[in-house]
Amino acid sequence: MLLDALLLQLGYNATLVAIGAALLGTAAGITGTFLFLRKRALVSDAVSHATLPGVCIAFLLMAAFGADGRNLAGLLLGSAVSAGIGLWCMNWLTRNTRLAEDAAIGAVLSVFFGFGIVLLTVIQILGVGRQAGLEGFLLGSTAGMLYSDALVIAGGGALSLLMILLTRRPMTLVAFDPEYAAARGLPVERIDMLMMGLVMAVTVVGLKIVGLILIVALLIIPAVTARFWTERSDHVVLLAGLFGGLASYVGAALSASAPNLPTGPIIVLVSFGFFALSLFLAPNRGVLAAVMRHMRFQRRVHLRQGLLALAQGQAIYESLTLRLLRRAGLVRADGVATERGKARASKALRDERRWEIVRGDMAHEAAAALYDGLRDIETVLTQDQIVEIDRRIGGPREVLS
Amino acid sequence: MMNGEEFVPLSLTPMLIGIFAAIACALPGNFLLLRRQALIGDAISHVVLPGIVVAFLISGAITAWPMMLGAAGAAVVAVMLIEAIRRLGKIEPGAAMGVVFTTMFAGGVLLLEQTDTSTVHLDVEHALYGNLESLIWLDAVGWSSLLDPEALRHLPVELPRMALTLVGVCLFIALFWRALKISTFDEGFARTMGIRTNALGLGLVITAAVAAVAAFDAVGSIIVIAMFICPPAAARMMTNRLEGQIAWSVGFAMVSAVLGYVLAGYGPLWMGGSDAVSAAGMIATVSGVILAISAKFGPCRSRAGAPAGI
Numbered sequence: 117m118l119l120d121a122l123l124l125q126l127g128y129n130a131t132l133v134a135i136g137a138a139l140l141g142t143a144a145g146i147t148g149t150f151l152f153l154r155k156r157a158l159v160s161d162a163v164s165h166a167t168l169p170g171v172c173i174a175f176l177l178m179a180a181f182g183a184d185g186r187n188l189a190g191l192l193l194g195s196a197v198s199a200g201i202g203l204w205c206m207n208w209l210t211r212n213t214r215l216a217e218d219a220a221i222g223a224v225l226s227v228f229f230g231f232g233i234v235l236l237t238v239i240q241i242l243g244v245g246r247q248a249g250l251e252g253f254l255l256g257s258t259a260g261m262l263y264s265d266a267l268v269i270a271g272g273g274a275l276s277l278l279m280i281l282l283t284r285r286p287m288t289l290v291a292f293d294p295e296y297a298a299a300r301g302l303p304v305e306r307i308d309m310l311m312m313g314l315v316m317a318v319t320v321v322g323l324k325i326v327g328l329i330l331i332v333a334l335l336i337i338p339a340v341t342a343r344f345w346t347e348r349s350d351h352v353v354l355l356a357g358l359f360g361g362l363a364s365y366v367g368a369a370l371s372a373s374a375p376n377l378p379t380g381p382i383i384v385l386v387s388f389g390f391f392a393l394s395l396f397l398a399p400n401r402g403v404l405a406a407v408m409r410h411m412r413f414q415r416r417v418h419l420r421q422g423l424l425a426l427a428q429g430q431a432i433y434e435s436l437t438l439r440l441l442r443r444a445g446l447v448r449a450d451g452v453a454t455e456r457g458k459a460r461a462s463k464a465l466r467d468e469r470r471w472e473i474v475r476g477d478m479a480h481e482a483a484a485a486l487y488d489g490l491r492d493i494e495t496v497l498t499q500d501q502i503v504e505i506d507r508r509i510g511g512p513r514e515v516l517s
Numbered sequence: 518m519m520n521g522e523e524f525v526p527l528s529l530t531p532m533l534i535g536i537f538a539a540i541a542c543a544l545p546g547n548f549l550l551l552r553r554q555a556l557i558g559d560a561i562s563h564v565v566l567p568g569i570v571v572a573f574l575i576s577g578a579i580t581a582w583p584m585m586l587g588a589a590g591a592a593v594v595a596v597m598l599i600e601a602i603r604r605l606g607k608i609e610p611g612a613a614m615g616v617v618f619t620t621m622f623a624g625g626v627l628l629l630e631q632t633d634t635s636t637v638h639l640d641v642e643h644a645l646y647g648n649l650e651s652l653i654w655l656d657a658v659g660w661s662s663l664l665d666p667e668a669l670r671h672l673p674v675e676l677p678r679m680a681l682t683l684v685g686v687c688l689f690i691a692l693f694w695r696a697l698k699i700s701t702f703d704e705g706f707a708r709t710m711g712i713r714t715n716a717l718g719l720g721l722v723i724t725a726a727v728a729a730v731a732a733f734d735a736v737g738s739i740i741v742i743a744m745f746i747c748p749p750a751a752a753r754m755m756t757n758r759l760e761g762q763i764a765w766s767v768g769f770a771m772v773s774a775v776l777g778y779v780l781a782g783y784g785p786l787w788m789g790g791s792d793a794v795s796a797a798g799m800i801a802t803v804s805g806v807i808l809a810i811s812a813k814f815g816p817c818r819s820r821a822g823a824p825a826g827i
Contacts, residue, residue: 234798333615384623388616
């Protein structure tokens, strides 16, 4: 069943939803990346909640003029207008008052959403009928999606992608360093507005599939996920698009494969699955990689300290150090150094003495700054410099045993 | 406008619950706002849903205490998850918050869809905008009922619970007033004075969560978010002193609750309609209007600080 769904074999409607969701997820992932890099991820929360009054007003207006209140294009237009107003309010609050951006986000989010709920109850009271579709915008509903709805969604997703393709360079620049971008003569404010416009477009298009409460997840989670895998912004953008598209596609297919699996929440949970995997498994930034890095470092410190202790004829009691030395064949089971162990130990002690001289000599200031107790001295000084330092220490002496 | 016979049973208790909920959220909201943690309220109110659903699945009934425990547990889990993701993944707090609360909310919705809740009143809409209007006091016959022990016993349970929460929130703020004030404005200084700022910050978030959960039970999550942010933000435009800000925010919260309830309940009647609109939504809307007015005309609205001439 699931395989059928993934291969688009579950009928016309499910196929439409899956393709629409994949396009939307890709656009959302890419747009969200810029937002995330600009450190304004939660702005999307305000934008998405601010769409609700617009949806309701558009419905009321269309119903009042005798049209079908559920026309998706009309509802989306209304939601775009009210999201725009919400965005403007938020910017006005942060620019003209002492409120910080997070407070402005929260204020816009709650007030617009509250007002939207008042309007929802008004629609219920007026009994304009067939309003059931509107609640679907809260959590998304793909059950009764029409071909025209899917066209609107696919078209919107494709259009947002095109806009991103055209403006990715300036947006990357602004996301990383707005001051530099301004100094380069880029219209930072207009680019910021464009970024927000794209967020708005994605939100509005996603209302039908994911719903306004959860669309934020599609904008934030893929970007955060992609960030784990790479340090290059263009790769983050591509990966975020990929993660977003894949999660949406798999989520939509999953939800079509069984009853009682609402599309929006499933898509969000699938993207969170990708996120959790990345959090643990990503190279470099992942938790597993960090733990392994830490353990490698720990082993190096213990080995080094063990060798120094051997060289100075001190007994070693610490069990991890003993184990490491034994495994490397540097000490015997009774803790006595082997020949190789003695050689490595005297080398370690000599290196330590060399470092001491390097660190005491202003001429080697740059090299001395690299001292961390583990670095091999050969990696920072030339052979000639080491010979020179050895001359100062004096010739090799017999190791105490 | 209305005599006691109608007012006391139908409007007094919802109004009082609304007022208590609004103040209980606005009080910690003041500190969250100043600490730039305003959106914690938003996150908490989203994650309450999975907590309640899980509590329902375990206890099998819609009863107050398991629900409260479940919601509070979910709030604590969310705060810990946000912190863990922020530290482990080195992700900025806003994005970490976005990841956690959307995922938990999605999980809650999914659980809800998977469970058979047709016999009980538990759905997403209810969680979002509550049902303030239904908290009526049917045993009351008029103002005299306030002195009648028999009628008082049948007060909606939400009222004493909300009042108790409000007292708890007030106690927390009063007890830790000095430490809260210092650590909110200068965390480094607070630490040098020996105040345990991390524990205090967590305490504040937990207090906020308790207020949110209690209010959520009665009035839905949208009011909670609005009351955490709008009254304190509006109060911030009116004064430069923390004491003044808190007083203003309490005032604004009360006005929002009363005016919102009245407008929702009677507004449509005045307009010639017959039914009331959502009180929770209207309260949030009124608080937004108050914020808009104070942002436009408040004496201390600009970032520069004190108004000209002082």
